[in-house]
Amino acid sequence: MPHTNLHATLHTKPHTTLLSATHVKKTYRLGRVDVPVLTDASLEIGQGEWVAILGSSGSGKSTLLHLLGGLDRADKDSGPIHFGGEDLRSFSAGRENRYRNRDVGFVFQFYHLLPELTVLENAMLPALVGLSRMKWLSGRSELRQRATDLLESCGLSHRLKHRPAELSGGERQRVAIARALINGPKILLADEPTGNLDIRTGGGILDLLAATHAQGMTLVMVTHDEAVAARAQRRVRITDGRVE
Ligand SMILES: Nc1ncnc2c1ncn2[C@@H]1O[C@H](COP(=O)(O)OP(=O)(O)O)[C@@H](O)[C@H]1O
Numbered sequence: 001m002p003h004t005n006l007h008a009t010l011h012t013k014p015h016t017t018l019l020s021a022t023h024v025k026k027t028y029r030l031g032r033v034d035v036p037v038l039t040d041a042s043l044e045i046g047q048g049e050w051v052a053i054l055g056s057s058g059s060g061k062s063t064l065l066h067l068l069g070g071l072d073r074a075d076k077d078s079g080p081i082h083f084g085g086e087d088l089r090s091f092s093a094g095r096e097n098r099y100r101n102r103d104v105g106f107v108f109q110f111y112h113l114l115p116e117l118t119v120l121e122n123a124m125l126p127a128l129v130g131l132s133r134m135k136w137l138s139g140r141s142e143l144r145q146r147a148t149d150l151l152e153s154c155g156l157s158h159r160l161k162h163r164p165a166e167l168s169g170g171e172r173q174r175v176a177i178a179r180a181l182i183n184g185p186k187i188l189l190a191d192e193p194t195g196n197l198d199i200r201t202g203g204g205i206l207d208l209l210a211a212t213h214a215q216g217m218t219l220v221m222v223t224h225d226e227a228v229a230a231r232a233q234r235r236v237r238i239t240d241g242r243v244e
């Protein structure tokens with residue numbers, strides 16, 4: 001193989017696959033009507049990649065992200081979603097919970113913070129899920145430190161005791177990112193993470209995601225905005241239920 005071709009091959013396939021969807025189908029049922037959203041969606045995410053999923057409103061971007069994150073299930077006759085070597089459909093209930101809580105970090109457009117908890121408590125929350133009372137008591141101060149450090153790296157050290165209502169949109173999304181990272185996920189799934197923010201604030205969030213990516217995080221980011229998608233390493237588009 002000529003050198004240039006080898007080079008191109010390395011550039012198009014630089015990673016081992018971490019997460020993949022193969023001929024995935026998802027149909028919603030509205031009353032008695034079937035609404036096919038994903039008809040044949042295939043996508044491979046390499047370890048360490050930052051991939052943007054583009055598509056118009058209603059094209060199925062969130063649907064695909066939810067399937068990838070194990071938040072929803074594909075149709076019975078769908079192809080598989082694999083994480084590492086594992087088929088998500090083979091997961092036990094416990095493994096599924098661990099996948100959603102440990103392997104994957106989620107960031108949503110509207111933050112989904114708990115209003116009655118402080119910034120620090122919100123960031124700690126996923127790490128408290130499923131812990132025994134003993135571990136909860138013994139590990140709390142270590143966890144508190146980890147969450148404090150993460151929030152600091154997200155630019156929030158001055159906001160630890162505040163509640164979400166006292167924060168700007170950009171600050172709320174920073175809390176959500178710290179929360180998504182608290183369990184050391186292998187992949188971050190972000191659904192329109194800047195969709196509710198002005199361009200400048202959104203740019204700061206993209207900088208934070210870029211910094212996370214630079215430290216080795218695999219990122220899948222859904223957006224309808226070409227300028228936002230331009231920050232990713234690779235862009236794919238959902239059209240007519242397929243990924244192009
Ligand atoms: N839970 C649901 N029940 C029925 N239809 C849904 C549901 N969630 C999404 N849809 C429909 O599926 C299509 C794709 O939705 P979605 O994945 O949210 O698109 P996007 O994120 O690209 O805007 C839309 O037509 C939407 O109305």
Ligand SMILES: [Mg+2]
Binds near residue numbers: 063191
């Ligand atoms: Mg959406």
